[in-house]
Amino acid sequence: MIEAFEAKTSMKQDLDAWCLVFAEGQAELSGGVVDPGVLAEQLRVGDEGRVRRWLARRAGSICGVAELRTQQHDPAAGFLRLFVTPSARRRGVGSRLLARVAADASVERIQATVLAGPPGEPFVGGWRVVLRLELHEQRLDQDTLRRCQELAIAAHPAHRLVFWQGAAPEQWVASFGRVMGHVLDAPGADLQMASRTWDTAAVRAWEAGMGGRHLLVGAVVHLPSDDVVGATVTTVPSWEAGVAEQHDTAVLPEHRGGGLARWMKARQALRLHELFPTVESVTVTVNQQNAPMLAVNRAVGYRLLRERLLVEVSTDRLKGGPRCGPALG
Structure with a gap:
């Protein structure tokens, strides 16, 4: 049975079950850690109007979940996360969920990420591949830390490295925002995120929206100007978790090509290990076309770690009888 799901009005046991299936599916797909309890709190108090959700039941238990989020950079497209528990896969649950999503959706196209190869890729046969992505993992073991220590001592006389947790210091918030505006310079980034203004107010709103995660920023400061010219962002779950997530890394165009990104990311790994010694690894997703970041x-x-595909299909085509895999995210 497929039902629309409203987090704010659902029974607690349904909300908890929905969040558990979602968290387990997201971990399988992306390698990141989502705490079901934290997710439930977020959905209960801070749900967004541009998001719709559904669930599938089997023998009374929730065995599949779906979330469709209208893309800010493209209101005609919705980003779908759809997960089915392993025991309920290959029983048509995903296909029925996707059919309901397509029937209810108010967008023209649906996008999702799937694992390359079986079982995910064959189930979205015929969907257009928009981007090929790589999920990378950095194990914070002795070999990696030793490698990062060697890179971190590189000489960059006109620059220095700074780090902060949470809110950016006032002296750097404006220049940090300018650097973050260049995240869209990466190949394919405009297909995954909206162009946005990164003024001080926007940076502060972004910092406040971490959702139960510690924010760790490493930045390169240009000594003559005392401005941030490069930055890399990592988040660490506030609950006990062994996996952190690397997010955006950017360097201003006029400062590229001198090894600043490598220097910054090496020192960020060391700083992360110092501050959060229980974190054993870091994951990040990179477009296969982004050769410099690779x-x-x-x-x-x-x-x-694994390869993923960003895929897209028209909603009208889905209404004609889709196939769907166990994990779209």
């Missing part, structure tokens, strides 16, 4: 990741000890 090279930086390899240098600081990231390795390929």
Whole structure:
């Protein structure tokens, strides 16, 4: 049975079950850690109007979940996360969920990420591949930390590294925002996120929206100007977790090509280990076309964990009888 799901009005046991299936599916797909309890609190008090959700039941228990979020950078597209518990897979649960999503959706196109290869990729056969992505993992073991220590001592006489947790210091918030505005310079970034203004107010709103995660920023400061010219962002779950997530890394165009990103990310890994010694690994997703960042990741000890595809299909086509895999996210 497929039902619309409203987090704010649902029974607690349904909300908890929905969040558990979602968290387990997201971990399988992306390698990141989502705490079901934290997610439930967020959905209960801070749900957004541009998000719709559904669930599937089997023998009374929730065995599948779906979430469709209208894309800010493209209101005609919705981003779908759909997960089915392993025991309920290959029984048509995902297909029925997707059919309901397509029937209810008010967008023209639906996008999702799937694991490359079986079982995920065959189930979205015929969907257009928008981007090919790599999920990388950096194990914070002795070999990686030693490698990062060697890279962190590189000489950059006109620059220095600074770090902060949470809110950016007032002296750097404006220049940090300018750097974050260049995240969209990466290949394919405009297909995944909206262009946005990164003024001080926007930076403060972004910092406040971490959702139960510690924010750790490493930044390169240009000494003559005392401005941030490069930055890398990592989040660490506030609950007990062994996996952190690397997010945006950017360097201003006029400062690229001198090894600043490698220097910054190496020192960020060391700082992360100092502050959060229980974190054993860091994950990050990179477009396969982003050759400079792939090279930086390899240098600081990231390795390929799995490949994913960003795929897209028209909603009208789905209404004609889709196939669906066990994990779209």
